[in-house]
Amino acid sequence: MIASRPDPGSFAVPEVVRALAAGRSCEAVWRNELGGLTFRIDGGREYLKWDPAGLADERSRLEWAVEFTSVPRVLDSGDGWLRTAGMPGRSAVDERWLADPATAVAAVGEGLRELHEALPVARCPFDWTTRARVEVAHERARRGLLDPARLQPEHRSLDIDAVLRALDDAPEPETVVCHGDACAPNTLVTDGGRVAGHVDLGSLGVGDRWADLAVATWSTAWNYGPGWERRLLDAYGISADAERIAYHRLLWDVAS
Structure with missing residues (x-):
């Protein structure tokens, strides 16, 4: 599954979402790769994320980051859901911006530059x-959870041992607080x-x-087509640093 706007007929609205919407308009606007859903409530006054895997990590990160930069303000959360206040603007993959x-x-x-400079x-x-994150990749390999056939096309020719050897040779980091999922839809x-x-x-961290x-940069090709990486950089x-980009795309593919 690829993260995208869901087809209204492809899922049932969870009962907890109906209860929290409390009769207000409730529109599904995003489905992540694992099936979690995001709903626009009351025309965008609020947003409600539902994910049975849990959202406690995202709540704690939002509550920390909101002191320094523009991120959603947490209103409430519970078992598998997170309710936040609406924000101005629209996703960078809204039809307005795809055009x-x-x-x-x-x-x-x-x-992304503003985010990196704002977060201490x-x-x-x-x-x-x-x-x-490399430790996560090694643990997944030990548990037999890394399948080259499920990686992005440019990585499918690699065997798992080759992937792990490449990841063990990490470039010197340029340390910031990262977004953790800096794909275009999240701006x-x-x-x-x-x-x-x-x-x-939900993955924000040093x-x-x-x-x-x-x-x-990778997500520009997924969302807008080829030729936009240079503009983002x-x-x-x-x-551009081709070596660092290649390394971190491989790490993302096996450890995210």
Whole structure:
């Protein structure tokens, strides 16, 4: 499954979502790769995430990050759900921005730079370091959970031993507080084409800026087509580093 706007007929609205909407309008706007759903409540006054895997990690990260940058304000949460206040702007993959990728991609790059500069590494209690994530990859391999056939096409020719050897040779990190899922849909963009904020911060933590940049640039091809990576890096204000990008895309593929 690929994260996307869900077909209304492809799922049943969970009972807890109906109860929390309390008769207000309730529209499913996103489904993640594991089947979790996000609903727009009352025309965008609130958003409700439902994920049976749990959302406690995201709540704690949002409550920390909101002090420093523009992220959703937590209203309440419970077993498998998280309710947040609405924010201005719309996703960078809204139809408005799919029709104007040059503006959307620049906003994603500028927004990622702003996020990295705003969040204080020394005060961040969350870990998304390369070392910790490589350990996750090794643990998945030990448990037989890494299947090359399920990786992105550019990685499917690698065997698991080759993947792990490559990951053990990590580049020196450029440390920031990372978003952790810096794909284009998770940047909100104002109607004027500027970054409004970020959503889906369940993996936020101290890590390598290139871990975010590798995924953000990768997602431009998934969402807008080829040819937009350079624009995102220019908007961020950094030169391309093919080696770091390749490394962190492989790590993302096996440890996210």
